[in-house]
Amino acid sequence: MKRPARKPHSRRDGTPKATHKVRFARKARPGHHAKGKPLARVPRVARLLALAHRIDGMIRSWELKDWAEAARLIGVTRARMTQIANLMLLAPEIQEDILGSPPASRGNDAVTEHDLRVIVMPVDWKKQHVAWLTVTDDTRTIQPSMPPSGQCRLGNRASTMKSS
Secondary structure (H helix, E strand, C coil), X not given: CCCCCCCCCECCCCCECCCCCCCCCCCCCCCECCCCCECCECCHHHHHHHHHHHHHHHHHCCCCXXXXXXXXXXXXXXXXXXXXXXXXXXXXXXXHHHHCCCCECCCCCXXXXXXHHHHHCCCCHHHHHHHHHHHCCCCCCCCCCCCHHHEEEECCXXXXXXCC
C-alpha cells in the first residue's frame, strides 16, 4: 500500500512547517589565524614527555595503579605506553631542552620521537648527551643521521657501505 504524498511545507497534522535559511560563514579553522596561517604548536615530543610525567605523577599519588592501567585509560597499547614512559629515562638536561623547545610553526618537528628512542637506549647520561648533540645543534636543525665513516646500521649488525 502506498502512502499518500505529503505536501512539501506542511506536517502530517496539517500545520505549516517553519523554515529558515542558514548561511554558513567562512570562519578560521581551529589552530589557524584568520588569514589562514597556522598557529605555532607545541612539538609532539614535548607533549609526549609531559604526558609521561603526568602519568608518572598519577601513579605515584595512587590515582592510577600502574602504566598498564594508564594505557587502558587513554586507549593505547602497553607497548606504546612503554615507549612514552621511556622518554622519562632521558637525561634531565635533554628533557629540559625538549620541554623548553620553541613552538613549531609548521612542517616537521626539529626532533622526532624516533630520534629520541635512539638517544634513550644508553642509560649513561653522558652518552645520551653525545647522541643528543648528533641529532641537534644550537640552532635546532637536524644533523644528517648517517653514521660517521660510511657505516650503516642494519638491524643488530653494522655493515660498511661501499663508496663509489
